[in-house]
Amino acid sequence: MNPATFEKGMVFFLTILTLLVSSLLLIILATVFAKGLPALHSGFLIEASENFGREGGIIYQLMGTLILMTGAVLISLPVALGSVIYQTQYLKSETGKEICRQFAQMLNATPTILFGLVGYLFFGVYLETGVSWVTGSLILAVMILPTLQVSIREAIEALPDQYKDAGMALGLSPWSQIKTIIIPQCYYGIITGVFLGLARAAGETAAIMFAATTFSGIHLPESFSDPVPTLQTHMLVLTQEAANPEALAQAWSAGLVLLSLVFFLTVMAWILRSRLKMEAEL
Amino acid sequence: MENESHGIMWVFAGLNLIFLCCAGGLFLFLIFESYPIFKLHGFDFWLGQDWWVGEAYGALPMLYGSTLVTALACLLVLPLALAVAIFISEFLTPTSRRCVKAILELLAGVPGIVYGLLGVSFLSLWIKDVFGLLDGNTLATASCLLAIMILPTVLTLSEDAMRSVPAEYRDNALGLGLSKWQTATAVVLPQALPGIMGAVLLGIGRAMGETIAVMLVVGSLDRIPDPWFNIFSSAQTIPSKLGREAAEAIGEGTHWSALMALGLTLFIMVLLINFIGNRFLKRRSIS
Numbered sequence: 001m002n003p004a005t006f007e008k009g010m011v012f013f014l015t016i017l018t019l020l021v022s023s024l025l026l027i028i029l030a031t032v033f034a035k036g037l038p039a040l041h042s043g044f045l046i047e048a049s050e051n052f053g054r055e056g057g058i059i060y061q062l063m064g065t066l067i068l069m070t071g072a073v074l075i076s077l078p079v080a081l082g083s084v085i086y087q088t089q090y091l092k093s094e095t096g097k098e099i100c101r102q103f104a105q106m107l108n109a110t111p112t113i114l115f116g117l118v119g120y121l122f123f124g125v126y127l128e129t130g131v132s133w134v135t136g137s138l139i140l141a142v143m144i145l146p147t148l149q150v151s152i153r154e155a156i157e158a159l160p161d162q163y164k165d166a167g168m169a170l171g172l173s174p175w176s177q178i179k180t181i182i183i184p185q186c187y188y189g190i191i192t193g194v195f196l197g198l199a200r201a202a203g204e205t206a207a208i209m210f211a212a213t214t215f216s217g218i219h220l221p222e223s224f225s226d227p228v229p230t231l232q233t234h235m236l237v238l239t240q241e242a243a244n245p246e247a248l249a250q251a252w253s254a255g256l257v258l259l260s261l262v263f264f265l266t267v268m269a270w271i272l273r274s275r276l277k278m279e280a281e282l
Numbered sequence: 283m284e285n286e287s288h289g290i291m292w293v294f295a296g297l298n299l300i301f302l303c304c305a306g307g308l309f310l311f312l313i314f315e316s317y318p319i320f321k322l323h324g325f326d327f328w329l330g331q332d333w334w335v336g337e338a339y340g341a342l343p344m345l346y347g348s349t350l351v352t353a354l355a356c357l358l359v360l361p362l363a364l365a366v367a368i369f370i371s372e373f374l375t376p377t378s379r380r381c382v383k384a385i386l387e388l389l390a391g392v393p394g395i396v397y398g399l400l401g402v403s404f405l406s407l408w409i410k411d412v413f414g415l416l417d418g419n420t421l422a423t424a425s426c427l428l429a430i431m432i433l434p435t436v437l438t439l440s441e442d443a444m445r446s447v448p449a450e451y452r453d454n455a456l457g458l459g460l461s462k463w464q465t466a467t468a469v470v471l472p473q474a475l476p477g478i479m480g481a482v483l484l485g486i487g488r489a490m491g492e493t494i495a496v497m498l499v500v501g502s503l504d505r506i507p508d509p510w511f512n513i514f515s516s517a518q519t520i521p522s523k524l525g526r527e528a529a530e531a532i533g534e535g536t537h538w539s540a541l542m543a544l545g546l547t548l549f550i551m552v553l554l555i556n557f558i559g560n561r562f563l564k565r566r567s568i569s
Binding site for chain 2: 015081090109149204248251
């Protein structure tokens with residue numbers, strides 16, 4: 001075969017492959033939507049589930065997911081912010097920085113089910129928070145710590161050197177620099193991290209399935225020791241009833257809500273990130 | 283003033299310490315909790331083939347299942363990821379490139395449970411019909427699902443590796459009269475190889491730790507397939523074992539300790555793979 005024809009053929013083949021891979025997202029969305037359609041009705045988002053999840057809506061499951069992810073970010077944010085500021089502003093030793101980097105990579109690579117196991121034992125049993133939404137939030141907080149750290153670190157490292165030089169020339173103490181330069185200027189990095197962290201926490205099932213959640217019996221937690229129903233566990237339980245079409249349709253429509261939530265948070269993070277880039281280029 | 287500044291530094295140092303304790307504590311905790319089972323069985327824990335709660339704890343079937351599922355997923359994903367990565371990095375315009383990358387980032391964020399649901403409702407049924415099996419929950423199903431799940435990660439990172447090959451290399455090759463295709467395959471691809479290795483290893487690390495999706499389609503049978511290369515039989519991976527049994531064993535006893543030892547094994551495997559992967563990625567960024 002003529003080499004030019006061969007190359008044209010290959011490029012054409014690769015175009016098709018790339019289109020296929022890109023359409024994977026659409027295929028997944030369309031499938032989840034089509035399969036969940038029978039269970040979707042106008043009140044799906046604001047009704048409680050009935051008959052062990054086979055009928056009704058998902059309001060309490062959605063609330064549970066929101067409670068867990070919000071709790072996780074509230075706990076994780078101060079630790080992530082503080083540790084990154086310490087590592088970039090105070091810590092001078094290169095070995096120290098390298099150790100912190102390695103630990104962050106380690107935490108990021110850890111299989112999520114291990115956060116569930118160890119977190120349940122440490123928080124739930126030793127710190128006596130039991131199977132509850134508090135345990136779940138704590139576990140997810142540890143899990144999303146590296147995600148938040150990466151975004152905050154990127155923002156701080158993208159800060160032009162002149163800002164810091166100007167601060168030092170004014171004789172600002174490290175704390176005043178952090179207060180008046182770093183935090184206000186890296187604001188968007190922090191919010192981006194928050195959104196990415198929320199998205200990661202919302203999509204997680206394995207870490208919380210036996211430490212924080214319940215399938216039925218509880219609507220909203222009334223105390224710190226109550227578990228919550230979540231979209232993820234709701235889907236997991238219904239999926240295992242694969243023979244029951246009503247249950248499966250409910251699982252798909254819960255999946256649609258979860259997917260929309262995760263995508264919404266990711267896109268929000270992008271919007272803020274592009275704003276961050278624009279400001280840095282000014 | 284001086285004191286106030288000093289005090290605040292300690293607050294930040296304390297927060298950093300919390301972070302370090304989370305990461306280090308996790309590891310120490312796993313070792314501490316799995317100590318009883320190693321005291322009882324020694325290294326035979328990794329070689330034993332039987333897992334009867336209360337009697338014997340052998341991790342070999344799970345170890346084997348995890349390794350095989352991950353290796354297969356990697357084999358499935360590698361050619362596709364490489365082909366698409368070449369196309370995105372060398373043939374697409376910047377705008378479409380950013381578009382595809384955005385789609386990949388969204389894909390990487392799809393929750394595992396959604397993939398699990400897709401696997402249960404489609405993939406396992408397809409595999410059952412196509413290969414005429416009694417049960418569609420097999421090693422092969424889990425590998426296919428994992429391959430789809432890690433595709434965005436491997437693809438994005440490989441593409442980054444190809445993009446980071448300096449533009450002069452391409453210009454030189456084109457100047458020598460090589461076609462675009464030859465430049466991509468003979469110049470860019472070999473240069474990007476370490477980065478691609480790193481990308482694949484990070485993908486493997488992710489695949490190995492995936493719990494929910496695998497748990498739903500792998501069949502959860504604690505034995506090594508017979509014969510050993512029979513990928514159309516049900517098996518068990520370490521995370522799926524943990525996901526299935528952790529709730530009943532929670533907290534104490536030999537059973538729990540055995541599960542924690544499995545967790546420790548998984549943790550060490552994933553950590554090693556990631557460490558090597560990051561080494562590859564770093565070498566690329568320095569050179």
